[in-house]
Amino acid sequence: MYIKNKRESLLNYILTASGLFSIVISMLIAYSCYFGHFFNIFIYATPIKYILILGAELFFVNFFTGLNRSFIYRGIYREAITAAEIALVLISGLILILFWFHGLTDSRRLIVTYFAIGFVILDSASRSVIKLFLLSIFKKGKFASRVLVVADPDDFRLAVRTFDKELDWTRNVIGVSTSDPSLIGKRTHGKKVICSNENLLKYLTRNSVDEVVVLSKYYDSDESLKDTLSNAEEMGIKVDIKVNLTLFDYMPSSFVKFDKIGNVQCISVSRTYMSHKKLLAKHLMDFSGGLVGFLIFCCFYVVLGPIIKLDSKGPILFSQPRVGKNGRIFKCYKFRSMCADAEARKKELMSKNEVDGLMFKMQDDPRITRVGRFIRKTSIDELPQFINVLKGDMSLVGTRPPTVDEYVKYEPKHKARVSMLPGLTGLWQVSGRSDIKNFEDVVRLDMKYIDNWSILLDIKIVLLTIKVVLFGKGAK
Incomplete structure (x- = not known):
């Protein structure tokens, strides 16, 4: 195991070094194409700043997302797709960082486009060369x-x-x-x-x-x-x-691992195994994203709080007991979008539930206030949940936290949904949540997320969530 981990780390270092080379050359090509002549990027602060940010992001992608797990077995086409995915993550991260630090004023979209094209070509080519080299010295050489x-x-x-x-x-x-x-x-x-x-x-x-x-x-x-x-x-x-292990033949081998608890050797079975590196990466992503989201929430609270108060009676923030990881109960925060007696009136409306199963969803819910319709449509009502992320009750990406009355009606197969921390967003939210009318479909999406979890999947869902929020799709 030690040798395997050492080789995987070595591979990640090699790919990070080649990726940094691709970033520098692509940035040089992008600026030169934009200005129509050779542009020395090393004497200007802006391109150097871009390279440092992109390099840090590349290190995170290579070491914490598991993107290189099947590196040796991928073909040229798949490697080009992977390089394009890396470019998308790098550029999205760069834009978000520049936006946060008000640095978009000195960015040029055409330079970013040139960089993306150059990086995909160079990185996919360098990865293919590295792959051939490693195969030649390991599979056919004395190092295997x-x-x-x-x-x-x-x-x-x-x-x-x-x-x-x-x-x-x-x-x-x-x-x-x-x-x-x-x-x-x-x-x-x-x-x-x-x-x-x-x-x-x-x-x-x-x-x-x-x-x-x-x-x-x-x-x-x-x-x-x-x-x-x-x-x-x-x-x-x-x-x-x-x-x-015939007892566990029905489940993927990745769910079954050998473990040691004290001095006892065990066979452990779990859907939610995470390496220490990936767990650390998810915590870092939650903390940094939660901190940024909390600051955004504070800005909205100052503006939106008085409007919610004037629109209807009741508190600005609404807290509701929700079920977290493995049945833990926590208070989930939202901007109040319903009238003060909404929970009491829920029983009267159960006959109009539009979701088949253990969730309640109603398109024209009479409990929703005028301001509530707007903040639900734009998903602003969920901004206070960044408090839950910072407290450790929720993650940026996960499954939908069920209410207590939903959870007590769950069958054993449904309770697997809460085997991970619930999230502000997830596959359900980016798959047209209001269009999904069957609870079993929600469970299926949640289990798909849990069984295929990776940091890269979390990043993809975050980017898709931003798209959904901006265009107002899926939320009603």
């Missing part, structure tokens, strides 16, 4: 871990083919060992049976092998194989043994 696979005679072809497809790019299968000596010399999926389990120890002592992967189902009952692997471990060869 040499792996010998131990498989059963009756299904060794299927086992090796499946294993080789999912193999780490820094490993190379050199051959197969089975309990049947008659299979020696047979080939499958480009791999050759090079020994039997009976003479496996002799092969390991006389040949170069870094790792032995045991895919055999009969390992527990084969004492001879156990002794051989024990000797292999004493020789310094890494031994990996596949564990048959």
Whole structure:
């Protein structure tokens, strides 16, 4: 695990260095194209400022989004799409930062366009070159871990083919060992049976092998194989043994992990595994976004507070108990958009609920005030939830926090929705929330988010949310 993490970090450093080179060259090309002659960007503050901001964003993208997880296996077309996604994230972040610090006055949209085109071309090309180089020195060179696979005679072809497809790019299968000596010399999926389990120890002592992967189902009952692997471990060869977890066959393998609690070795099952790096990245994103959002909320509070007070009786802010991560109850804040007795009148309107299931939604809700219709349409009513983000009750992106009366009616499959922190926005909000009339569709979108979570997905949802808010789609 340590070696794997070290190699992944090395890959991220290499891609960040090549990305920085692409940023600098693209910025040089963009300014030169804009002014019609060679433009020395290194003697002006503005392009250097852009490069520093874009470089910091690139470091975040490469190290905290998991974007490079399948880097080696992507084709040229997919790599170009990835470079375009990175460019979109970098430019969106740059614009938001410049907007926040009032720096948009010295930006030029044409320069940004030239930069985006140049960066996509250069970064996708440099990534392809790096990929070919790494494959040449790892897959075909002396730096790859040499792996010998131990498989059963009756299904060794299927086992090796499946294993080789999912193999780490820094490993190379050199051959197969089975309990049947008659299979020696047979080939499958480009791999050759090079020994039997009976003479496996002799092969390991006389040949170069870094790792032995045991895919055999009969390992527990084969004492001879156990002794051989024990000797292999004493020789310094890494031994990996596949564990048959038939109890969890119904779920993706990424949900099942080995863990240690105190001195107890456990098999842990969870939909919401996050590495420490990704968890830190999400916390940083929540804190920075929550702080910016809180300042925006304060500005709106000064202007909107008196208007809400004059429009109808009641407090400016409305707080409601909501259900957070794994059933924790917290107070969710909003600008009040309904009359003061809205909760009491809800029971009278349940017959007009437009959502099939455990949520309440009504298009022409008579409880909504005149100001409330406007702030709901523009999603301004949700700005106070940045307080919840700073308090740690909510995240910028997550699932919709249910009300307590909704939650108590949930079936077990529905409660998976609250296995992560709820969010100000999510897949439901950017998928036309008012057009979704079935609660099961909401659950499906929430589970899609939870099962496929990544920092990059959060960034995409934030950008889509900005688009939805600006054009007023999906909120009623």
